[in-house]
Amino acid sequence: MTGVQTARTAGRPAPEVLCTAVAKTFPGPAEPLPVLASLDLTLEAGSVTALVGPSGCGKSTLLRIIAGLEHPDAGGSVRIDGDDPLEVRRRGELAIAFQDASLLPWRTAAGNVALARRLAGQPVDHRKVARLLGMVGLAGFEKARPAQLSGGMRQRAAIARCLVTEPRLLLLDEPFGAVDELTRRRLNIELPPLWSGATTTTLLVTHSIPEAVLLADRVLVMSARPGSIVADLPVGLERPRRMQQLHSRRFTELVDRIGTLLGVDEYALGQG
Amino acid sequence: MVRSVVSRRTVLGGLGALTVGGLVGCGNEASPSGGSASGTDGPAAAVTYQLSWTHSVQFGGTYLAQDRGLFRDLGLDVSLAAGGPNVAGDANTVSGAALMNVSVADGVARSNAEGADLVIIGAQYQKSPVTILSLADAPLTSPQDLVGRKIGVAGTDTPGLEAFLAINGLTQDQVEFVPSQYDPAVLTAGQVDGLYCFYNDLPVALAVQGIEGHSMLLADFGYDPMSQTYTVLRSSLQDEARRDQVIRLLRGDARGWQLYQDDPRAAAELAVQAYPDAGLDLETQQEQATVQLDIMFSEATEQFGFGWFTDDQVQENLRLFELLGIEGATEQMWDRSILDEVYRDGPTA
């Protein structure tokens, strides 16, 4: 799988992401709506971090802030290896998979994947595009337009689009939300080797606790709005991950623990 | 026939009110009055008199007649319809929207060639106002001066200019025609050496702007179509009631022009005052009012009355039509009986 890598990124180590005093308040209809409470966060170089939490707790907002698509409230900052996120985007070293696949309707699946290479300033490599599409199970659908694909297929195409540029910082916002359970499990196992390792730092937002544990080195549990990090749990399972690990004690313990944290949180929310 | 016209038009007026006019509150309150010529008696017969251009002292005598109540004294309620770039004057008379319109002989002949049956019953101008205007420092004073020059001419006037050249033994390839509308700027901007226009129009504008120009009246060189003609439908002359209206309209108008002759500047003042929204400039109007005396009044009008025309003029115009390629016109296109009626007791209406 590592053969996918190119010389361009091969030599560069994965970056460290440093969030300092990041908070976000949106203008509400009546009064300002705080979405993220001030939080400090470091994503270690080469780590895979999963972000779980109740709906509307600001997970996606945090992701967008790290990407620099949204600015934190005054005083907060995001640094990626000391750089502004914009710099990283300009170098084509960042990729995001959004909740909705957001493919360009007028481009084919392959065209959408290839577009990312062009946007990142990389030469378009059709064989690589085809290989990635094959890997996400879209072989034979290269020429299909987004409207002709199912929701899950569109999301897989979007994942292929993220990976095709070999980003150093990979931000995934519920990338498997619309993917069927069987495929999702398969992707959970097959895709991580493409992005973990020495060259990519990954942040993943997900609703699925088992998926978080299976994919991540570290799971961050967020509270309800305004979001803050209530637990920071190292996973400690060996890589590469395999299906069997789903049944290991460590795995089930972690899943239970996170579930409890979220459940308690929801209970508290109900009381409030 | 006339009745059904009116009723159908009323239906349509209603339709118009439902669509656009209804939203506006306009459109049908002033429906065309030409069609309502139903009876001879009654308070005052409503008639529409179609002018040949937008309001200006060019129609000063008519305004005087209107202002001094000369039409009303004759039992007419006259509406003056303005002309303009997109107004078909003859067609308004043919359709019955106007009882009479001001036109030009060759235009009337063309209309008749296309199936209209219009008759000229008088002519406000004794001489065609068509002129070639040039700048005073390079004046065009005779037809021969046109040779090798650029002359601005509207597409609609091209046949007239061609006929003028032919009358004077010139050919079209000796003069360069530049398509233009009646915009004097082409002359001042040096795009043309001469501009085909009207004696009492652009030359006056030029003079008022302080630009010295020279005007060569084509009438002085053999091209003299009868102009500002009183034009009516032949059927109007045959219908007793309408004929009577025509006589009264012409009489009132002639009386107005008699007043005008005495004091053209007063007519200019009236024009500016009566049409405050026409953008008329008093100085220009007074200048024009004076200038057009040249072509409106002559020995013939002194002797026979305003609007007079002679058999010689008719024959000359018929010859001109041949040059212009207009077919089918005969003496029948003119009828002096209305003038005879108006001036039964001498040259005063």
Next chain:
Amino acid sequence: MVLQGEQAVQATGRDGDGPRPARARPAAALRVLLGWVLVIGLWELVGRTVLADRHLIGVPSGILGTLVENADVYGRGLWFTTREAMIGYLAGNVAAVALALLVVLLPGLERTVLRLALVVYCLPLVALGPLLRLAYGFGDGPQVTLAALAVYYLTLVPLLVGMRAVPRSWLDLTATYGRGRWTTLVTVRARAALPYLMAGLQASVPAAFLGALVGEFTGAERGIGVLSIQALRSLDTDGLWALMILSAVVSMIGYVLVSFIARRLAPEQPTVLLATPGADPRRPAWRRWLVSAGGVALTAAIVLLAWAGLFWLLDLNPYFAKRPWDVWEWLVSAPTAAEHRAELFTAASQTALVAVPGYFAGLALGVLLAAAFSLSARVRRALTPVAVALRCVPIIAIAPLLVAALGRGSFGTAVVVALMTFFPTLVSCLYGLGRLPGQVADVFAAYATPRTRVLVLGRLPAMAPAFFAAARIAAPTALLAATVAEWLATGTGLGNMMAVDAATSRYTSLWSTVVVVTLMALAGYALVEAVERRVLAVVAPEQSRW
């Protein structure tokens, strides 16, 4: 002076350029002021030196003097024309919305309704003006009607595009609850069409004013049109320019007002429209051909019937208002018909020679300006007034200047055509450029894609439906513009022919020419539509069905 489309363009402001340091406002204002002073000073200087006494352009000081001196008369004239324009604008746009509703509720009628609407839009002024005056008599009727006719088509076409720009899922939603077209229209389509409607409403502001103004040429007694004829004939260049500037200012105010309302009403981001391509059921070619030929025949029948019927109802005199059979005789059955056809053919090819390059130049200018506006707020601020002014100044006013600058050849005429067609394209395309879905914009932002690239790869394809709507409108407009330019400057082609026919009472020839112009416009429209169908099948398949 803010063109619509801005909000969507700004949306990519979150591509993270970082908050820009607030510019020192007084300094910027001063720069703008200085710029204006410089422009006006230069204008005055040129007018007083190089172009002195040529009466081609008015000079600022003279224009100001005229405005002050005639404040009363001009003010009233402006009010009359503005009122006619406003009523026409209202009526025309109400008609456009009504027609759009009809088409949405009865999609089978779409082609026929659009063809009929096009025929009415294509009717040349020289034929229509006198007819309207005959029908209305005195008053504002023709002015208001011409204003309404000038706008309704500009609104109808983009509105229909907007009604289709609906995500499939929204339609499925109403369908799920068993609701029909009406509910879909009210809850979904009306909302989706709003930005497109606004584009139409904006583009039609200057058109309404121009329509009213030209309507005053049909023998009105007051208004800016009457005043400008007077100014033109009396060599009152400053007065003419003052009037034109007044027209431009009024149009601009209306334009900015509509754009302000548009921003209030439709601020949200467009969503991704996913529609499967090739929605056209693959019928055999002969059947499709038969259907469209049938449609054309139906339209023709309706037009002929309306033509004869309306003229009968109005009892228009056949001397002036020729009937279909008169035209048939002129073009086909008369012994001299071949000559007539040859004459028309020559004129038509002369016109096409001017209209076609002018059409493409106008489209290109519209798209380029829209692209430049969307890339640079400064360009947009600087050029919007110029664009609006160019559109709402009657061509007769600037024609002398254009002709002096460009000559009377095909080039000059083509430029005039381009100037008269680019504006609706500009407005429509600006809206179109703003139709890039927010999520897709995010994808570009994730790679910090420069604006120019987002434009090429994202905004231009997203703009396609709006562009083609504009291109369809521009086809008849270019033809009409070409005839006007011919009448004014070249003295050739169909425009000159119609003017000469009207002046020499050759009404059968005139009506035959009108028929030819209409057919040419329809043909141009159909060509554009064919190209559009091919492109949109790929770029915006949702446009190919209801």
